[in-house]
Amino acid sequence: MNLIRQRRSIRQYRDEDVDEKTMEALLQALAWSPTGCNVHDLFFTVIRRKSEMDVFRNKMSETLKLLIKTGILRFVYPNFWRYMDELQNGVDVIFRNAPHLIVAASPNTAPCREADPWIALSYFDLLAQSFGIGTCWCGFAVHAFRWLPSLKRRLAIPRGYTIRAVLLFGYPAVEYKRQTSPAPFQIKML
Numbered sequence: 001m002n003l004i005r006q007r008r009s010i011r012q013y014r015d016e017d018v019d020e021k022t023m024e025a026l027l028q029a030l031a032w033s034p035t036g037c038n039v040h041d042l043f044f045t046v047i048r049r050k051s052e053m054d055v056f057r058n059k060m061s062e063t064l065k066l067l068i069k070t071g072i073l074r075f076v077y078p079n080f081w082r083y084m085d086e087l088q089n090g091v092d093v094i095f096r097n098a099p100h101l102i103v104a105a106s107p108n109t110a111p112c113r114e115a116d117p118w119i120a121l122s123y124f125d126l127l128a129q130s131f132g133i134g135t136c137w138c139g140f141a142v143h144a145f146r147w148l149p150s151l152k153r154r155l156a157i158p159r160g161y162t163i164r165a166v167l168l169f170g171y172p173a174v175e176y177k178r179q180t181s182p183a184p185f186q187i188k189m190l
Contacts (some may be wrong), residue, residue, distance in 0.1 A: 003129060005179045009132025011096045013170035018100060019051055019189040021130050029127050033120040036112025042120055049110035050099035050144070057095050060144060061087075063186045064094070067126075094140055101138065105161040107128055117164035125167060134172035141166040146158075 009036075018026075028046060047053050051062045067073035073080055083093045095101065102124060104117030115124055125135045146162050157163060 001125060003029065006176075007126065008134070008176055008180060009130050009136045010168075010170075010172045011136055012173040013096065013168075014173045015050070015097075016099065016171060017048070018133060018170060022133065023048060023100075024135070026124060026128055026131070028119055030124060031060065033123040034169050035116045035119065036110075039110055039112070041110060042105055042116055043158055043161050043171070044120075045103040045105075047101050049158075051096065051186070053095060053099055053101065056101075056151055056154070057092055057097075060094050061090065061092070063144075064066055077143075094138065094144060096136060096138075096168055098136065099170040101141070101166055101168050103141075103155055103157070103163055104165045104167075105157045105163045107161050109160070114164060121165050122166045127171055131158050132171070136168040137168040138168050141168075 008107040026082075027044075027046065031040070035042070047056065063108055064073065067076065068084065068087060081089075083091075102121065104121050106117050110116065121137075123136075128135050140141050142165065145155065145166075152163070155163070
């Protein structure tokens with residue numbers, strides 16, 4: 001319960017790669033995540049080096065600046081106005097300067113194609129926390145990879161698969177002394 005209570009979205013990362021031993025442990029654990037119908041056909045792409053993340057970061061920044069300049073961004077993502085100043089000043093509001101990311105894709109024909117990637121990355125997320133690795137779910141990247149075919153190609157997603165979830169990760173640059181206090185969900189007992 002402590003692991004779940006202490007988990008936070010990390011949006012500030014240290015400027016270093018996760019060590020190889022920890023990275024391998026995280027990736028090997030993916031095989032044990034449950035899937036619907038016991039179909040293990042997920043595909044993951046992991047960016048293991050910060051230098052590779054910088055390629056994605058730079059291309060994304062160029063594209064976002066173009067979308068701002070042309071006015072298209074407000075139509076594509078209406079709520080993005082709150083990030084406008086940061087974007088124009090070169091702040092990485094998409095990848096949060098994370099040194100790594102993991103992309104989960106599933107076959108378009110899979111019985112649980114939407115849920116399986118989220119389940120697998122949820123397991124990855126909690127395990128990462130236990131190693132002192134911070135994570136942040138990156139829904140905007142899921143859409144951005146659809147808009148930027150050149151970056152999607154770089155991920156080497158197999159034909160017939162769709163990117164369903166993206167998780168940023170790395171060593172946190174901040175340390176929280178206490179847990180969050182979320183409002184409880186509504187639960188009805190029958």
